[in-house]
Amino acid sequence: MNRIVVVGASAAGLAAVETLRRQGHTGPLTLVGDEPHLPYDRPPLSKQVLASEWEEHRLPLRPAGDLAALDLDLRLGVAATGLDVAGRVVRLADGTEAPYDGLILATGVRPRRLPGEGAHVLRTLENALTLRERLTPGRRLVVVGAGFLGAEAAAVAWRLGAEVTLLEPAAVPLAHAVGEQVGRVLSRAHLDRGVNLRCGVTVTEVTEDGVRLGDGEIVEADEVLVAIGSRPNTDWLVGSGLAVGDGVVCDEYCEAAWGSPRPKAGGVYAAGDVARWYNPLFGTSMRIEHRTNAAEQGMAAARNLLAAPEARKPFAPVPYFWSDQYDLKIQAYGFLRGHDEVAVVEGDLVERRFLAVYRTGDRVSGALAVGMPPKAIRLWRQTIAAGAAWAEHVRVPA
Template identity: 80%
Template structure:
């Protein structure tokens, strides 16, 4: 689109309009009248830029989409002959990946898409509503008349970005004023360039401050109040560590019994008692609506005060950046038993949802040992697909909580029955076996030596039946 005319006749040059074109003052978002005239004449028109060059301007939406979707069109402002709207002295520079081509554009775009995925944006709804309500209250309380663009439309996106970036409240005005200038259509290129440099410098400083801040471990000092949202293995382990450090700890859990869905009610109650004995406060059957500056607010409106809040409610695989890639995505990248997702594409680790033939089901596992083993399996199958081997592990994880060493093999969730096959629940020294259908699918040990559970791992890998697992438990006892 850098087709320029350098030797046009004076009359022809006088007929070419200057670009950018002035807008009407009553509404800076309304297209300039001269642009509307060009749209009426056709989808393409010559315009004259600051340096006298005359590129083509695409004036209509359908044609703009067609041009922007053409891989032959470049957005790289550093390419020779690129028609820039402002002189280098304006200092706008390459402000974002929008002014880059693939593959650099795609790489940087993937880095920022996750916070703006549909689910993440939906989670921001309460914060956006609070911002909008505050702006409306300010307008109603202040004198009129008001410019709605300046006092309402422009502040909303910059304040939401403040929320996303964690900009301190006392610095909102500075951030908002400069970001408004960056997007204000009536601002000159020089003003936008200066504002962009100010924001870039501010964000660099903000990042430096965050990196210099003490981590959560350094802030968990005796007497600090910690609220842990979610009493699963991760939340429970964090609560145990914080309690040992002298913090006042409260666990908030929506289920009636923590971990019951995974390990069974009886085992869940045993693990929970260890926390209560250590002085951890536990509230079950409660739902957290939002995290505030004072703690967390429950669904019923109650505020639970805290100095620190740790949210341990599980995770979602970051697959939004794969939308439109052709890969099948559903709670992760869907793979077969070889970790194969598509032609020449394999996946491993927390993001991979693969078919485990040992259990006859698809699973996605968020444990370090699985990520390491699956990564090696995927690499082998990628390098030698003709000699591929199914990835059929017995999943394993462990957790240290106070004096309890918890180890588990297999798939515990969705079990039909759990039975203690060795040791005693009350002493918190036992092995529990988990049955799904007619086969042994999992085993969990608490306070037992490693050899006590290793035999159960082998039994799971061999597909031991329920009857055989009961006999094995009787022999072990």
């Protein structure tokens, strides 16, 4: 395999090109990114950067010299606009093309938006710096969406002295992901600090004065942050023949599936937030928007792209994520969505210091810790990885 192109210059794309070089690929290697920056870390945007604790020079994932040593054809600030499978080329927004013999898609996601103008989103460095400038003491901020991103931003804004209103359509924030008990605990962290958390409300549009709710009420704000989830960046793949469904559909090896009979020019892989792959450890397809998964999957896709078909290895990780909200450190392993039961096995919910484990079917599928030392939850990672039986490993304290 001679020419390899990686589309997407964030954590997954960077991990892919580094792995390709480590695995011995010496041919031309192109890295395409739609932002003008060298690959940088995104989790700090809603935390350290928004809080003015970090400046942008701390964000790059690698020094410029390390990237130069990879001998990349680095094309930054230019988006991919099309994929010609028969011709084996990626078309770019500046009118150029990137020919390939092997291809890895790592184009990530973009924020969902609401009708109306003037709202902030929080995905890029520029997004974070713009919102940071506006978060002065007494400024009224409405955050639409009380998921992890919205909650982190609300916590930072409160600490900066803003008046924060947090709007959430669900009855309990994050209940679909972490369960109602844990969701209520995380909600109390906002309420105890005077954040105006309103659940069960629908926002229909952004207005000049704030946001409009489904019943017509206007919630006034000086600034609005929309944090209602993301869409995979797959629009540019329309007409390519790749199977797309809430992400690039992939098998257990991270190889992209085809919506029509597989062409001779196959061998396309995907990694990171844009990839929906079959995880054999959990027996289901999933798309994970977490920093750790992006890097691990970028490495896995690169190895499998270079490997002989019989030497490829399934990508079967135990997903991991973390979140910082106020004084709470939240860590989780596994696949928590769609769980059947949650049990607190250590600590106390009221004290916001606990470890909860999750059951899906008859097995342990996840663990989440709040305010606990990292070692406490790491012990559960192997339990999840082993597909351990719930009845044999979970004893709920009396």
